[in-house]
Amino acid sequence: MSFVLAQQQGWKADSLSAVPLGPFGPLREGVSGLSESNVNEKANPTAEFFMWEEFTTKPYFHPTAEKPSPPLKKIGEIFTPWPSWMVVASTRLFPDPENDQRLKSLFQVFDQGIKDFEADTAQIVKLLGTGELGCNYIEEDAKEWLKDVKFTNRTRGVDDKIIRDVVDVLKVAGVIDSALTSDEAVQRVIGIKR
CATH class of the missing domain: 3.40.190.10 (Periplasmic binding protein-like II)
Structure with missing residues (x-):
């Protein structure tokens, strides 16, 4: 999706560098620089932003009474130019x-x-x-x-x-x-x- 964003914004493809961080938890930690296991650590971010589904991410950017200062900020939206799910099948199991x-x-x-x-x-x-x-x-x-x-x-x-x-x-x-x-x-x- 970062390359879709780059195309939409007219950025050069080589202006982006992917930082593989793993599933959702490490992505949040990579951007916030904070570990969920020790929130008192000094922030040490390893990525500038990540892209993820809004409602899964919302508890980490939307202020609530329990979390008035969530660790992330929502900075925009981008929609996929393709379906979110596709069905694939093995050509060995389904030759026709x-x-x-x-x-x-x-x-x-x-x-x-x-x-x-x-x-x-x-x-x-x-x-x-x-x-x-x-x-x-x-x-x-x-x-x-x-x-x-x-x-x-x-x-x-x-x-x-x-x-x-x-x-x-x-x-x-x-x-x-x-x-x-x-x-x-x-x-x-x-x-x-x-």
Whole structure:
């Protein structure tokens, strides 16, 4: 995402240097310079900023009565130019994904799950506060999160424009060979086209 930000802002790709810090806890510590185990240490930041999902990060930047001076500050937002989740499958297990009945069934289950999710958002708001779905959002945050959540109406298949856009960003980031054509990437990556 840092390279997407660089492209949006017109920064040179080589103006960014990634600092691998690990999962969410070390990212917070890298920016704040403070360790959760010893908040009395002198701050020693190892990164200038990180990018993470807003509602997971909110307890660390939003002042509350319990934490009037949280360790982080929110400085902006950026939205991904691609879906947040993709489904991938092994070519060894699924040599012909387009015609595989197991994958067809899987996507039917996903599509039904999305319909069920969207049919009872009040229940989803409650579940988001329990930890059962992997997070603990307060009701206000869960409702706010749901405002921006958009699900595809059909999970099966990939639009090749998504792959082309991702390839463009990854070339700038130096993650993939700049000689790779978008057509070649689409051919290599997409097992089920939309």
